[in-house]
Amino acid sequence: GGVLMIGKDQDSTTFDPIKSAQNADFWVFANMYDVLVRVDPTGTKLEPGLAESWTVSPDGLVYTFKLREAKFSDGSPITAKDAAFSLLRIRDDKGSLWADSYKAVATAEAKDDHTLVVTLKTPSAPFLSLLAMPGVSILSEKAVTSEGDAYAEQPVSSGAFTLKQWARGDKVVLEKNPNFWQADRVKLDGVQWIIVADDNTRMLKVQAGELDAAIFVPFSRVAELKKDPNLVVHLDPSTREDHLLINHAHGLLGKKEVREALDYAIDKKAIIDTVIFGLGEAANSYIPKGALYYNADNPARPYDPEKAKALLATAGATNLTLTYLVNAGNEVDEQTAILLQQQLAKVGVTVTIQKVDPGQSWNMLVDGSYDISANYWTNDILDPDEKTTFVLGHDSNNNYMTHYTNLTVKALVEQARGEMDTTKRAALYKQIQETAKADVNWVDLYYSPYRNVSRKTIEHFDQNPLGRFSLEDTVKN
Amino acid sequence: MHRYRFLLFRPFQLLPVLLGISLVTFVLVRSIPGDPARLLLGPRTTPDALAKIRAQFGLDEPLWVQYFLFLKNLLQGQMGTSIVYRIDVLRVTANRIEPTLVLVLGSTLLALLIAVPLASLAARSRGRVLDHVIRVVSTAGLGFPPFWLGLMLIIGFSVKLGVLPVAGYGDSLADKLAHMVLPCLTIALALSAVLARSLRAAMIAQMGSNHAVAARARGLSEAAIFRRHVLPNSLVPTINLLAVNIGWLIGGTVVIESVFAIPGMGQLLVRSIFSRDYMVVQGVAMMFAVATVVVNILADVLTVAVDPRVSL
Amino acid sequence: MSAPALAAPRRLTGILPAAWRAHGGVGPLAIGAAILGVWLAVAALAPVLAPYDPIVQDAAARLQAPTLAHPLGTDNFGRDILSRIIFGARIDLEIAVLGVVFPFAIGTVVGTLAGYFGGLVDTLFMRLIDIVLAFPFLVLMLAILAILGPGLSSFFIAMALVGWVSYARLVRAQLLVLRHADFAVAARSLGYGHLRIMFHHLLPNALVGPCVFAMSDAVLVLLNGAAISYLGLGVQPPLAEWGVMVFEGQSFITTAWWITVFPGLAIVLLALGFSLFGDGLGEILGARE
Amino acid sequence: MTMGPHLLEVDDLTVHFPAPGGGPLGLRRRSVKALNGVSLVLEAGETLGIVGESGSGKSTLGRAILGLGPITSGHVAFAGEDITEGGRAARARLRRETAMVFQDPYNALNPRMTVGETLREVLHVHGHLPRGGEAEAVAALLRRVGLQPDLASRRPAALSGGQCQRVGIARALAVEPRLIVADECVAALDVSIQGQIINLFIEMKAQRDLALIFIAHDLSIVRRLCDRVAVMYLGRLVEEGPVERVFAAPRHPYTAALLRAVPQIDPDRRLPEDPVRGEPPSPIDLPPGCPFHPRCPSAQAQCAADPPPTLRREAGHAWACILDPQVSLVTAA
Amino acid sequence: MTAPVLSVRGLAIEGSGRRIVDGISFDLGEGEILGLVGESGSGKTMACRGLIRLLPAASLRIAAGEVLFQGRDLAALPEAEMRALRGRGIGMIFQDPASHLDPVMRIGEQIGEGLRLHDALSRREARTEAIELLRQVGIPDPTRRIDDYPHQFSGGMRQRAMIAVALACRPTVLIADEPTTALDVTVQAQVLRLLKDIRDRRGLSIILITHDLGVVAQTCDAIAVMYAGRICERGPARALLRRPLHPYTAGLLACQPAARGTGLLTTIPGQPPSLDALPPGCRFHPRCGHRIAGCETDEPAIRRFEDGRAAACHAPLLPLQACA
Ligand SMILES: Nc1ncnc2c1ncn2[C@@H]1O[C@H](COP(=O)(O)OP(=O)(O)OP(=O)(O)O)[C@@H](O)[C@H]1O
Ligand SMILES: Nc1ncnc2c1ncn2[C@@H]1O[C@H](COP(=O)(O)OP(=O)(O)OP(=O)(O)O)[C@@H](O)[C@H]1O
């Protein structure tokens, strides 16, 4: 029993899953809505959700899902019609932020109450992974159509918890959904997501016992909180990967030697020690460690300032001056910048830090008005295709704002997306990772875990690598 | 009654100010580089999606059209739709007004409760050790940034002593009051330093004033003179100082609300600036403006009530 | 028959306080000036005084509590707090001075024009002031900083755009009175031009209030810098600035108090200097009026 | 009457200041009626004293004459030029040829400028500065008002009231004016110093063709210094004429009362048992009829009913009272 | 002559090394109006503030002398007892009634304040008393005006209200510091009349400070003339004005522009000395037309003459007989 109080840093913005792209919302959706296919707690494979089982046609175009017996929180049954509606809605609704990701869906039809048939336009290996995203949570067609815009505030849930109260800017109060098909599994009476923007305050609230748990423990406080006998600090593996974006379109940065030199000149260990207090590992691939198709043996460049200097010299890039775009107000970003500035200075690269407010930095990155900038990515779906496409797929966003071009990689990415054979896919991704590394599309910096804290009295407060909290298993003593 | 005549005209004077504020806010928020659609969609997006969102919120209209739409909405008592929350701005702000109001009023009250005795003590022991101590202490109150002061108070009173809640905004009245003590105190410490300074100066001036001398010549004790003559006369400039500082005070709530996790207007405004939620920024700025003007009118009413000579 | 001048008995205890009082108690002005002087000297001699380079990082000496080698400890980059405070004095004095000078200049000119001409000019300026005042101060600064991009010069521009109102109000109030003073009427009767009357005769007599206010304003400007950092748009790293240092040290508030407390004390000390100096200035100039 | 234009001609001058509104909600417009139809003329070299109680409009009149205050209606002509309608040129001429001396000697000087700077500035602006002879010109001015030239380096705060007033007069003289308006310029000074300043004016009058409007509430000074005197009450001239005749035989009951109320240094003269009743009414709500009637010992019914009496003239002596012949109150002298 | 109500002996007031009032002595008889005249800065206000120990700055203090009142020396009284005496024993009214009345307190309240605090009258009793006082000082319609604020009164009425405030606690001595200087002549006459009437009705004694010899001439029984911190001459009004002993008094009288005649006015040459640079000997000697050899070196002590007159002059203008 009991209500779990969790502190988070940002307010929810909506409860209509197609209308948000924020992690802050996704993590709440995950416990309010069920999806056809779930990602398991280890974050490495898919498991059945509302779909008991599914079959894929040999050409990879037709998916047939068998839905289990389940109910929405309002007591009405969850049918294949609702599932079809939800899938088409995320593709077609004008308010949907995810329409593009589901373009591959040609049709979705309910054959009967428990059978859903989805046809794709082209084969897509990541499709099942996509169905695990909170954005395509199964919604009640009746509720959505009858409530219209108001649905975003009074949702009908298909997951473990339902919305009881939403005090904007203050808290989101969820209570147990008795109609959830796994209701027996849920121990908590409810969950309160409480918004505490200030990191210090959030931690102090847990320390004082006003919160049962809090997410986003600042790196700097992990060691100290670990010492607190009343608290447990959870460092759960994540899909977060930090990297240094390089704008290949800017002069000398177009030269591979120069980018290599930057990689050699950056002491990832020092960043891990100083900025994230030793709580991470140096990254050797753009795919997060432990994630699907991660190549553990991907070659990494060691810290070697001498080699960096030599490379710069051969490339004729002595006296290189770079503008380093920093997200103002982001502590990790600012500290990384301060550190990198000093490290790069050692190899003769002058770094000018340009701090801009986060609302602006996206624009500047997209417009290409930067030389280097630290950034990170966490996966939304299990499959590496999403990230790979954005980062190396040569689509409209200039390979994630880097202007990296290598047509071989482009072809490989497309090929991997359509390849349904897992071993062949693995080989393709290994090749992609190696090429990206060789080309230095960006500089991989480090992998770091999710950092959450809970009181001793809380059990099973875990987050899977995709960010989903398994609150249906959490126990408050 | 005619001393309060200004109440009839003030609302009309308000109009040009509000119009000016609407224009300034509009120009200001639109000049901040950055694109709300892009922020909403996050990094993993396509130009199509961007265009769709822009169209949905009318961001693709020419600026002046957007401004007139904003004004037109305003005249109809609407403030537009929040880009982030996708609902009416009025609804976004609805439950946030109270905490900020309580914070501002509470800290003003607390600041007065601190400043008046401190200033009285300092004024009455002018030039002596106590006076200097008060001066140094109040400067220190002003010298530490509020976010630091707030954290210190939390650590002291809530984590170590456990007598007050750490942060947040409670549900019941008593709960809310308990939650507001520390944030109000944080603002009040800085505000009272400002107030005490001016109050002390006013009191010293009043203590040396002719009418205080006359009261002394009537054989009144210093305490009676202070209570009956000096204090009331010192309040007028302080009221006005408070009114002038209202913008500063509301600005201060922005930080305090964040430190103390108070779901108020200040946090909303800052977040909306960063997420380029134009409509919310405009709406909240207008509300703050109205509040400021109302406070100033209140200050005028108070001044008129306290000082019979004034008629505005 | 004049009475003999009896020397009243003086108790020894009465003499010291009397002497103290006669000298205005060593005067807040003097103490304030001394404090400011010390800071000025610190800023000027920073390279000589500071034991370390304020921005060079030393991974081996991270987060050290005050020791002999690092009297005020180090931060998480291993930078020496003392050296950072000493070098920070340069930036903070610059912030305090420039953050006040521009608003002061704009405010006094606007206030003079509004107060002297009255009427429509005054109404227009007053409405403008109302508009600026109706914005929460910090938020307005934040918006301007967001437009201009964070950084010191943007900060000064933002301060100037926002801060002038207080000065304008003060000066205007003074001028509304002064322009009816006999010497102003005299100046008009002598056929002096408006500019001469405004800036040569009236303004110098209206500056005491603004000057005193400027001293306390300097403190607020420093704190605004810190608050802006808190809200995320502070000065550029890796500059050592006290407000930013307090903000940065915040995450170590329970583990490494020295990172925040010492820069905080530096702000308080500078604030004390300014406010004492301002008080003294007010007393002396006010008395002379 | 002279032939050419008068040096100064004030015609039916009215000055109203806006006042806080009246009525229960304060919505009714009201005004302070500081001057209500004042007419007078002044010839070159003539000295006119203006007396009256506080608030009777003396200063307002003085300032209006010099174009320093607002004018609601009426005309002021200086040396034949109408300055109320005239443009810049008329104003500029007025500024060149007139000057003012103020009541409070300290406030009339810019506290932040030395005496020398103050005087130099006037000379400079008016172009009366002989090349190279700055210091000499300032010293000459100071000497003319009986001050040591070494005072030039001092600021007003370091001067006595009498010295300040002399500097004020020196500043007025620096303009080389044809008309000086002195507004209660000795009221703030001690008797012994007062005498010195009055003597300075008497000497100046004798030396040059200087017209003087001398505003005062001390009747005895006016009697000593002026050729003519004008008595004001609530924004109107109630009596005007040659000093000797007005003082010897006032025709208006107010003038008589005023004269009677002046304390005399004569231990044998007792305090008047029954001084004029009450105080002047508010200039916002002027009483109907003769403005003095509520306080007038000899007021009659028609004083309240009829419109305010106009000036009646008799051989250069004018008074605004319907009563006749002269009031039976004569000063002790 | 009856025993004086108030007797000042050698009162001296010092501040920052200067003697602002230097050993003044005078007696105030019962029911007497004593005029204290002198030029600005001569120390009139200081002397009277000294009597009730309300010196305007902390740096000022009584350096010598005694003030005998009701058998006690006020200069040596403990502050608490002194406070009890202020208002009740000795009342004071000031030159500028506008600033000496609390602008934010109703007139009636201010009048009743002393009564309520000293005599512990109830609010209602104090109010009745205040109305009566306002009536006595000649304010028309006192029941209505009692709830007015000072700014709603005219100058003359404010001065009357001040007098009412001072009279509230029934003082035996009233100090009036230039009570009419700010008023018009017509109103001045009314106020002086009022003071005289009150004296006649209540039999209190008044010290009237002024620099207008005309005012003292018409109101006072005795006069003391001050110059640069000292009393240079005192005596019965009529005698002093008719036949002054001290050249300064004579000079003052001659200065009055009221004196008939044309041409230049008589003046006293020079200016009063600054307290920082007092001339040696007689303080008046640099401006004196009658000075003799000793004037420049010896400070003249005040000497008593017949008819209750006294003067501090080496060469008095009249050959009067000095008494012991
Ligand atoms: N600027 C102004 N605004 C409003 N009312 C004014 C102004 N100047 C003068 N008055 C009013 O006009 C009337 C006449 O004032 P004025 O100063 O001319 O009188 P005065 O005769 O010079 O008095 P005093 O002897 O006190 O100098 C007074 O009631 C005064 O309050
Ligand atoms: N607070 C003070 N501290 C020191 N000296 C003072 C103070 N106030 C006044 N004085 C000096 O004391 C002297 C006497 O002043 P006082 O006010 O008694 O003169 P007064 O005769 O009342 O003059 P007035 O006619 O102007 O009122 C003056 O020289 C003055 O400069």
Ligand SMILES: [Mg+2]
């Ligand atoms: Mg006047």
Ligand SMILES: [Mg+2]
């Ligand atoms: Mg005096």
Ligand code: NI
């Ligand atoms: Ni003619």
